[in-house]
Amino acid sequence: METAFTPLAGLTGGIMIGLASALLLLANGRIAGISGILGRGFFDRAQAPGERPWRLAFLAGLPLGAWLSMLATGDAMGFAITPSPALLVAGGLLVGVGTQLGSGCTSGHGVCGMARGSRRSIVATATFMATAALTVFVARHVLGAA
């Protein structure tokens, strides 16, 4: 599926994401890294009291926000995903294991970590951007997937 370059929508949505991250840090003192919140919120049995509820509340907000946005704008950005169960399972497992092993994803390393100048986050972001771009290049231009 071809998609149009939507700079204004991208910048607007990005500012909202940045605002959510900045306010979570300033109000609650916590980093808005989705994979860390997910990994600890669901699977950490030794969480300090009160840590699990905020984590689960934040995660529940993600689909709620997307739903509200779609309600208001009618899914303006569209949606297209591979129908292959094998790719979906492989991709999900790799993202799940990789983000826990590497302590972060696009939000934790890519936004929050880079924004505070963390060397680990800058290296991690460069690494996952490079391997993701290489994966897409091989899939689309070497193997000829859509």
Place this chain on the structure above:
Amino acid sequence: MRTLVAGLLGTLFGVGLAVSGMTNPAKVLNFLDIAGVWDPTLALVMGGAFAVSAVGYAVSERSARAWLGDVFAIPTRRDLDASLLGGAALFGLGWGLVGLCPGPALANLARGGTEIWIFVVALLAGAGAYRFVIAGRASPLAERA
């Protein structure tokens, strides 16, 4: 109160993901496809988020505590190790295969559909399996054994 605030901010984050189009895996894959039908939108999403987040961090550095009274829980490690690099590489591989990272995957539960559920269950299985292996290694019982 912190739970309510976190819920509201997660919602704002979810609105941002949908508004920016990052909930559409095709848009993400087209950003990564520099040699093909390149869609640079993701760079502006990250740029906008980075700028606002950096201001938030700068303000936090001048504060002793968060507004709701907590200490700031900010990662302090600076070393580059194999886990960081290997994990980021695996994450990038999975991200490039499907076009979903954890935030948009969860946000898309609003849309539902078989594909999203398969991906999210696999993501949770991968994350859970990894964390249980680590938790097992770190537990006192495992140390004694």
